[in-house]
Amino acid sequence: MGSLCPKQKLTVTVTMRVLPRSVSQIDCELPRRSLTGCCVVETMEEVQPPVTPPIDPNGKRSEATLLDLCEKVLSLEGSVCDEALKLFSETKRILSANMANIGSGTREEVERFWFAFILYSVKMLLTVRKQVDGQSVSGDNGFNLCQILRALKLNIVDFFKELPQFVVKAGPVLCELYGADWENRLQAKELQANFVHLSLLSKYYKRGYREFFLTYDANAENTSANSASYLPDSYRFGWLLFLALRNHAFSRFKDLVTCTNGLVSVLAILIIHVPCRFRNFNIQDSSRFGKFSVKKGDKDVDLVASLCKIYDASEDELRKIMDKANNLIETILKKKPSPASSCKTDTLDNIITDGLTYFEDLLDESSISTSLTTLEKDYDETVCNKGELDERVFINEEDSLLGSGSLSAGAVNNAGVKRKIDSLSSPARTFISPLSPHKSPAAAKTTVTATPVSTAMTTAKWLRTVICPLPPKPSPGLELFLKSCDRDITNDVTRRAHVILEAIFPNSSLGDQCAGGSLQPVNLMDDIWAQQRRLEAVKLYYRVLEAMCKAEAQILHVNNLNSLLTNERFHRCMLACSAELVLATHKSITMLFPAVLERTGITAFDLSKVIESFIRHEDSLPRELRRHLNSLEERLLESMVWERGSSMYNSLIVAKAPLALEINRLGLLAEPMPSLDAIAALINFSEGSSNHVQKPEACPGQNGDIKSPKRLCTDYRSILVERSSFASPVKDRLLALGNVKSKTLPPPLQSAFATPTRPNPGGGGETCAETGINIFFTKINKLAAVRINGMVERLQLSQQIRESVYRLFQRVLAQRTSLLFNRHIDQIILCCFYGVAKISQMSLTFREIIYNYRKQPQCKPLVFRSVFVDSSQGRRQGVLYITLLSFK
Numbered sequence: 001m002g003s004l005c006p007k008q009k010l011t012v013t014v015t016m017r018v019l020p021r022s023v024s025q026i027d028c029e030l031p032r033r034s035l036t037g038c039c040v041v042e043t044m045e046e047v048q049p050p051v052t053p054p055i056d057p058n059g060k061r062s063e064a065t066l067l068d069l070c071e072k073v074l075s076l077e078g079s080v081c082d083e084a085l086k087l088f089s090e091t092k093r094i095l096s097a098n099m100a101n102i103g104s105g106t107r108e109e110v111e112r113f114w115f116a117f118i119l120y121s122v123k124m125l126l127t128v129r130k131q132v133d134g135q136s137v138s139g140d141n142g143f144n145l146c147q148i149l150r151a152l153k154l155n156i157v158d159f160f161k162e163l164p165q166f167v168v169k170a171g172p173v174l175c176e177l178y179g180a181d182w183e184n185r186l187q188a189k190e191l192q193a194n195f196v197h198l199s200l201l202s203k204y205y206k207r208g209y210r211e212f213f214l215t216y217d218a219n220a221e222n223t224s225a226n227s228a229s230y231l232p233d234s235y236r237f238g239w240l241l242f243l244a245l246r247n248h249a250f251s252r253f254k255d256l257v258t259c260t261n262g263l264v265s266v267l268a269i270l271i272i273h274v275p276c277r278f279r280n281f282n283i284q285d286s287s288r289f290g291k292f293s294v295k296k297g298d299k300d301v302d303l304v305a306s307l308c309k310i311y312d313a314s315e316d317e318l319r320k321i322m323d324k325a326n327n328l329i330e331t332i333l334k335k336k337p338s339p340a341s342s343c344k345t346d347t348l349d350n351i352i353t354d355g356l357t358y359f360e361d362l363l364d365e366s367s368i369s370t371s372l373t374t375l376e377k378d379y380d381e382t383v384c385n386k387g388e389l390d391e392r393v394f395i396n397e398e399d400s401l402l403g404s405g406s407l408s409a410g411a412v413n414n415a416g417v418k419r420k421i422d423s424l425s426s427p428a429r430t431f432i433s434p435l436s437p438h439k440s441p442a443a444a445k446t447t448v449t450a451t452p453v454s455t456a457m458t459t460a461k462w463l464r465t466v467i468c469p470l471p472p473k474p475s476p477g478l479e480l481f482l483k484s485c486d487r488d489i490t491n492d493v494t495r496r497a498h499v500i501l502e503a504i505f506p507n508s509s510l511g512d513q514c515a516g517g518s519l520q521p522v523n524l525m526d527d528i529w530a531q532q533r534r535l536e537a538v539k540l541y542y543r544v545l546e547a548m549c550k551a552e553a554q555i556l557h558v559n560n561l562n563s564l565l566t567n568e569r570f571h572r573c574m575l576a577c578s579a580e581l582v583l584a585t586h587k588s589i590t591m592l593f594p595a596v597l598e599r600t601g602i603t604a605f606d607l608s609k610v611i612e613s614f615i616r617h618e619d620s621l622p623r624e625l626r627r628h629l630n631s632l633e634e635r636l637l638e639s640m641v642w643e644r645g646s647s648m649y650n651s652l653i654v655a656k657a658p659l660a661l662e663i664n665r666l667g668l669l670a671e672p673m674p675s676l677d678a679i680a681a682l683i684n685f686s687e688g689s690s691n692h693v694q695k696p697e698a699c700p701g702q703n704g705d706i707k708s709p710k711r712l713c714t715d716y717r718s719i720l721v722e723r724s725s726f727a728s729p730v731k732d733r734l735l736a737l738g739n740v741k742s743k744t745l746p747p748p749l750q751s752a753f754a755t756p757t758r759p760n761p762g763g764g765g766e767t768c769a770e771t772g773i774n775i776f777f778t779k780i781n782k783l784a785a786v787r788i789n790g791m792v793e794r795l796q797l798s799q800q801i802r803e804s805v806y807r808l809f810q811r812v813l814a815q816r817t818s819l820l821f822n823r824h825i826d827q828i829i830l831c832c833f834y835g836v837a838k839i840s841q842m843s844l845t846f847r848e849i850i851y852n853y854r855k856q857p858q859c860k861p862l863v864f865r866s867v868f869v870d871s872s873q874g875r876r877q878g879v880l881y882i883t884l885l886s887f888k
Contacts, residue, residue, distance in 0.1 A: 063088060066115055073151045074119075074143050083122045090173045091118070098169055102162050112152040116159055117166040119148045124186050125178040145191070146390040146401060155403025156389070160192045168862060193589035195389060197256050199402075202394035204453040205242070205263050208311075209235055212271055213280050233368050234274055238266045239395045240375035241325060244332060246391075247382050249324035251525035256587035257460045258321075258529075260453055264311050265321040268303055269329075272356060273363040276346050283350050302352045312457040314464055319355065326357045332378050333371050335359040459585050459622045463536055466620050470539040478546040481553070485562040493571065497538050499680045500575045503599045504591075505530040505537070506683060533582050540618075541578040547617035548574075569673060570753040572600045573610045577629075581621075584628045593632060594640070601674040604640035605648035608633060608776070609752045637783050638858070639824040641776075644668050648776065652817070654756040654769035662818045777813060780825065784809050787829055787858065794852045795844070801836060808832045822868040826853070830864065 066088055070081040095114050103109040123143065149159060167188060174182045214231060245262045246254060271279075283301055304322070308315045329335050340348055340356035348358065361367050379392065393399045450458065474482060474490060482490045507527050553559050564570060576596040583591050597607060611633045615626055641648045647670040653660040663669060756769030766774075785806055792802040809832050812819055820828060830849055837844035850864055 062092065062111055065111065066118070069115060069151060070119075074147065076143065080122060080126065083126050084118050087118050087122060087173070087177065088114075090177065091170045094169045094173070098165065101165060103158070112154055113159070113162050114166070116148050116152050116154055117163060117170070119143075120145055121170075121174060121178075121186060123148075125174070125182055144388060144390060146393060149401060155401055156195055157403030159403075160195065163188055163192075164862065189592055190589050191388060193592060194254070197254075197259065197587070197589060198389070198391055198394045200256070200452050201242075201259055201263060202239070204260065204451065205239060205266075208263065208267050209238065209270075211280065212267065213274060214278050230365050230368065231278060233372060234270065234278070234363055236395055237363065237368060237372055237375070238270050240372065240379065240392070241269070241328070242266050243379055243383075243391050244328050244375060245321065245325055247379070248328055249321070249525075251529040253526065253529050253588050253590050255589070256453065256456050258317075258586070260311070260457055261313050261317050261321050262325075264307050264313050265318055265325050268307055268318070268322060269325060270363070271303060272340065272347055272351070272358060274347070275363075275365075276349075300350055300352045303356070312454070312461045314460075322357075326359075329359055329362065333359075333362070333374055335362055455624050456585070456587055459624045462620065462622045463540075463582070463585050467536055467539050467543065470543060472535055472538055472542075474542050475546055478542055478549065481546070481549040481559060481561055482565065484559040485565055486560070489565060493565070496568075496571055496676055497541060497575060499676055499683070500572055500600055501534045501537050501579060502683050503679050504576070504579045504596055505533045533579075533586070536585075537575070537579045537582045540581060541575055544578065544614055544618050545574055548613060551617060564753065567753045568676070569602060569606055570610070572602050572673075573606050573753075574614070576600045576602060576607055577610055577614050580632070581625050581628070584625060593635075601679065603645065603647040603670055604636040604643070605646050605651075605776075608636045608641060608779075609772070611636075633779075634783060634858070637779055638826065642820050642823060642825075644822060645670050648773075651756045651769040651772050654767055655773040656817060659817060662821070666821060668821060780813060781810055784813075784825055784829060787826065787856070788832075790856055791829070791833060791849075791852060794855060795833075795848070801840065801842075804836045804840070805829075805832045808836060824863050826858070826863045 063085055066084060067081060070076045070084055076084075091114075095110070099105060099107065099110045102113050123145070145159075146156075149156060167183070167186070171183070174186075178185070213234070242259075242262055245266070246259060250258055250262065304318055305315055307313065308318055326337055330337050337357045337359055340351075340353035340358040343353075343358045343360075345358070348356075362371065376392075383391070393401050473494065479490060482488065482493055507530055549561055549565070552561055552564060580593060580596045583593075583596070594604070597604060611629050615621060615629055640646070644667060646668070649663050649668040650670055653663050653669070752768075752772055752775075756767060756772070758768045760766045760768050760771045788802065788805050788809065792805070809829060812828055812832065830846075830853060833844070833849050834846050836842075837849075853859055853864070854861075
């Protein structure tokens with residue numbers, strides 16, 4: 001292995017070549033996989049010919065196959081078939097150029113995936129377009145995603161694994177055909193989140209059902225012939241009742257916590273109505289309830305309170321949801337309700353009946369089949385043809401439609417019957433971020449291996465018991481700081497909180513009374529949900545803001561924090577962080593990150609400035625929420641802060657003036673943050689018109705439009721389950737991670753949000769921009785060090801190579817910063833590995849580097865399939881030379 005002389009200056013050139021659309025396959029892992037995209041990383045000795053022949057140039061055979069699928073298999077109306085053929089015609093060149101990257105790479109399977117993408121896009125986007133144009137859509141096009149996948153013999157997991165490539169590659173075509181806001185209306189991320197939630201909830205329900213009921217008929221020989229099927233029928237009844245709750249009684253913001261409360265309420269209804277001989281417990285000895293049972297006197301059990309204690313649910317919420325479920329049973333199944341206290345049945349023995357409702361013959365063996373048929377029909381009429389998932393498939397884990405394998409690069413796993421989703425986000429696993437302060441050892445202790453659902457319920461309990469009791473206004477301690485500024489800014493702070501949180505959690509349209517077949521007024525349900533979330537977020541905001549003010553006053557030795565507390569950007573970041581934690585607690589599927597950035601008008605770089613302080617100043621923050629903020633910070637640093645429109649560039653042109661020309665040439669600067677009045681006007685203008693985030697590029701000419709960085713690639717990472725650990729430690733001389741809280745006080749926050757050109761109050765002759773960029777670069781280097789270490793361990797390289805790669809990355813960041821513009825830091829890290837390997841004369845190919853990178857927990861295929869290429873520099877051949885300067 002060659003070595004590097006300390007004084008030697010070496011240059012390694014890594015070529016990234018844009019290949020013709022018909023030839024873009026370079027094998028980097030297995031024969032069926034390849035590096036493709038808008039550009040690829042290429043070395044001469046690794047280029048191989050394509051392994052998969054492209055689609056026939058005219059696409060006639062494929063078009064005929066698609067037409068048969070639409071007309072004969074799915075029986076679609078003519079306009080839908082025409083639209084599908086049109087979209088296929090517009091994207092067949094893209095398909096031909098990317099065949100080796102989809103599925104197994106075989107023509108037949110690639111076509112099936114592409115047809116699925118086409119039909120799903122037409123289903124979602126054509127329907128919305130017709131609704132906007134005022135045209136009627138017969139039966140809402142009459143098909144859904146599950147029907148598409150069954151017809152094409154695909155499963156849901158594989159569909160979501162391959163969909164991001166279609167979204168990125170076909171995005172320009174979809175934008176041209178369906179408008180700039182096509183991605184919001186496609187709802188791909190929301191649908192994937194819904195799938196993950198339902199996967200988890202179905203397992204949660206299955207465990208709960210088995211806790212309380214038999215899985216077989218123990219007395220079958222003494223009962224009727226139909227009783228052997230009763231247990232699976234009652235199991236299915238519970239799931240269908242839960243789906244009816246989701247679709248009729250819950251708001252459109254379906255979150256995991258509310259849905260879990262719904263499942264617990266269903267279990268309570270089943271316990272009350274399923275015949276005692278099918279129970280798996282005896283309520284008199286409470287063996288199944290154990291220490292969690294809540295009794296009145298010596299024998300009667302408070303069923304609702306006991307279930308709440310077992311599942312960390314809110315008793316008030318559970319009783320409200322049970323009332324909604326009872327109303328649905330009365331409305332849909334036409335059953336007559338009776339107070340449980342007036343009913344004499346053995347299923348109510350030893351249960352406190354106050355406040356409970358009983359339905360005669362609801363789950364009797366003679367009537368359960370009729371109830372199932374009615375619930376199935378209601379589901380068909382309400383949801384099944386809305387373009388979404390058929391949620392009934394989750395009751396059967398053996399259904400091949402669910403699929404197996406991995407979703408989103410090591411984040412969410414669904415592996416058939418034996419898959420272990422629940423273990424992936426267990427708080428029992430250690431999570432240490434190199435970017436955020438270390439928590440106390442006591443907070444890290446746990447005795448129970450939790451599931452994602454139970455962890456969400458525990459986190460919601462923290463929000464309910466610690467934050468909700470607080471007043472929805474500044475405390476006396478916070479008011480003291482607000483009044484100690486140059487003027488009393490209390491009203492400004494409270495008004496801003498009201499406007500920003502209303503932008504994040506908007507009210508529904510007053511004219512939208514019912515939607516989607518719901519039996520409840522949709523706007524009322526949505527407004528209640530939004531109001532509850534706003535209250536939680538504002539209480540958390542005031543609590544953490546007060547703690548920050550106390551810490552800042554200690555650092556500066558003054559109570560007048562005018563510079564910080566009058567900074568608009570700082571408060572919006574704090575409000576966004578509070579709202580994001582509330583959303584992360586409830587795990588809503590319709591408001592996924594970066595929704596809070598887009599609705600508050602801030603950028604990823606802005607938010608990255610407060611995350612560490614937020615964690616530091618809220619000691620009670622649950623482990624799961626700390627993990628969530630750590631993961632967000634990592635996402636921000638790895639790519640989002642480098643995107644066009646990031647406010648990082650506004651600081652960078654001050655801190656590193658020579659980069660100003662390149663930044664301006666690429667148009668990277670952030671636009672001015674919209675005023676609070678503009679956001680308030682936007683809320684009043686379009687309040688509740690959509691429950692989805694409206695991205696700025698969707699309406700570029702609208703007044704009051706909130707600008708945010710344009711996302712070049714959709715991020716389909718973990719929706720629910722975040723990975724729980726970074727790589728193992730690296731030597732101190734390489735990292736100096738600084739996980740443990742420093743005894744020295746951190747720099748004051750006010751300098752982080754000051755005007756970039758302003759001198760740093762801390763002295764040293766630096767501007768605030770230079771101080772901020774230095775802190776930002778330190779975080780980038782720490783994150784890169786951890787990822788480099790993970791790759792080194794996986795590749796089993798030496799400590800010398802580890803340090804060489806790390807120093808090379810540091811040099812690129814400091815001296816060739818423009819290489820990171822519009823790119824992902826992992827792209828630079830991979831090039832650093834290859835550069836050092838070549839300099840050191842190692843037999844490490846780029847194919848091996850990519851192969852091992854795929855196994856890293858943070859891996860996203862788009863990192864090496866789509867690389868930004870600046871073609872405006874006169875490189876007509878389409879070649880980007882990334883020059884990595886090594887050592888002197």
